[in-house]
Amino acid sequence: MKTFSTGDIAGMCDVNLRTVIRWIERGSLKAYKLPGRGNNRVTEDDFRAFLHTHGMPVPTQLKPLSNRVLIVDDEAPMASAIQRVLRAAGFDTVVARDSFHAGARLLQDKPALLTLDLNMPTMDGSAVIRFVRENPEIANTRILVISAMGEPLLKKALLDGADAVLQKPFDNQELVLLAEQLLA
Amino acid sequence: MKTFSTGDIAGMCDVNLRTVIRWIERGSLKAYKLPGRGNNRVTEDDFRAFLHTHGMPVPTQLKPLSNRVLIVDDEAPMASAIQRVLRAAGFDTVVARDSFHAGARLLQDKPALLTLDLNMPTMDGSAVIRFVRENPEIANTRILVISAMGEPLLKKALLDGADAVLQKPFDNQELVLLAEQLLA
DNA sequence: TCTTTAAATGACATTTGTGACAATAAGGAC
DNA sequence: GTCCTTATTGTCACAAATGTCATTTAAAGA
Numbered sequence: 001m002k003t004f005s006t007g008d009i010a011g012m013c014d015v016n017l018r019t020v021i022r023w024i025e026r027g028s029l030k031a032y033k034l035p036g037r038g039n040n041r042v043t044e045d046d047f048r049a050f051l052h053t054h055g056m057p058v059p060t061q062l063k064p065l066s067n068r069v070l071i072v073d074d075e076a077p078m079a080s081a082i083q084r085v086l087r088a089a090g091f092d093t094v095v096a097r098d099s100f101h102a103g104a105r106l107l108q109d110k111p112a113l114l115t116l117d118l119n120m121p122t123m124d125g126s127a128v129i130r131f132v133r134e135n136p137e138i139a140n141t142r143i144l145v146i147s148a149m150g151e152p153l154l155k156k157a158l159l160d161g162a163d164a165v166l167q168k169p170f171d172n173q174e175l176v177l178l179a180e181q182l183l184a
Numbered sequence: 185m186k187t188f189s190t191g192d193i194a195g196m197c198d199v200n201l202r203t204v205i206r207w208i209e210r211g212s213l214k215a216y217k218l219p220g221r222g223n224n225r226v227t228e229d230d231f232r233a234f235l236h237t238h239g240m241p242v243p244t245q246l247k248p249l250s251n252r253v254l255i256v257d258d259e260a261p262m263a264s265a266i267q268r269v270l271r272a273a274g275f276d277t278v279v280a281r282d283s284f285h286a287g288a289r290l291l292q293d294k295p296a297l298l299t300l301d302l303n304m305p306t307m308d309g310s311a312v313i314r315f316v317r318e319n320p321e322i323a324n325t326r327i328l329v330i331s332a333m334g335e336p337l338l339k340k341a342l343l344d345g346a347d348a349v350l351q352k353p354f355d356n357q358e359l360v361l362l363a364e365q366l367l368a
Numbered sequence: 369t370c371t372t373t374a375a376a377t378g379a380c381a382t383t384t385g386t387g388a389c390a391a392t393a394a395g396g397a398c
Numbered sequence: 399g400t401c402c403t404t405a406t407t408g409t410c411a412c413a414a415a416t417g418t419c420a421t422t423t424a425a426a427g428a
Contacts (some may be wrong), residue, residue: 103287122306
């Protein structure tokens, strides 16, 4: 479990160490104390939650250094196609063919990007997007919705919190470009 | 009885080994010494007590011993019923109503016990059990399959790796007893 | 037995918490 | 605009806790 000291956080948020301690004292930043003199430690999850609830930008040190992409699609040919293209472009790829594995992989692998097929019959894509955005642990995940659905539904996905949408059928270059933009 | 070296504890608490030794020297962390050069060992109970008295978070490696139960069931009344019974028996409960949330919660909360409804139309229970068993991170999660299905399918669940099965309808006491047995 | 790994130790470097006080920014009142 | 008020943040010095490094030695494998 990764933890940060007040100094780490002060550096990442570009504020004084004294200020971080005050945030902790006031209770807006959750922390625990080491036995010695009570030096503060903040877990990564608590720090992410803090950033999230205060609408603060995620520091570069916390940004997912990985270029891992989780591909959620129940149609094997489509999943493979996306995987092949993204892999060729240098991304790490993981495929989830059903909603259970999608949820599990999402929290196990913590991908930087999630490509989400909205046409899956057994999954409520809208609920997935909202779940991601509401979970500080993974809220920073980029979401690319891929679907054969019409404009209105894609618009709704964006409202739910998707970062981009891609309508099937799509061009391979278009996919790579979008992925790179989202992870830039 | 499980014991930890100073290095183990340093890793789990995300501090330097030197610091752990100082905690021991000062007496805030109870330990005993091996005869040789006096290498320190800390029992799991002492370590847990230490974490508790200092308000420190429990490291993920120690988590599985929690009494958290993840209830996977798409029928709201059944999920609520199980939750009420288990909560009354002192368990921490989390409910997942669909397979996506089941997967996500499983890896987010790392419950000690998973109660799994096999009748969910959108989920392949057998695949879930195998996924749990094949993932070292959660492999020792206890799995209790709850289902209205017949004997053969329950037998298959046991073969897949479930720890116990419970046929609907079931007695509340039966459920509590099984949960307690599985987490003993 | 031999080799490899991990832990203890001391000396030294760095970081952190604390308190008091200064500086800054936001918002009203005039 | 200026002058306040107020809350938040920054600065500084010092003591205490934690981290780093090199070295020695036990523990663990083979």
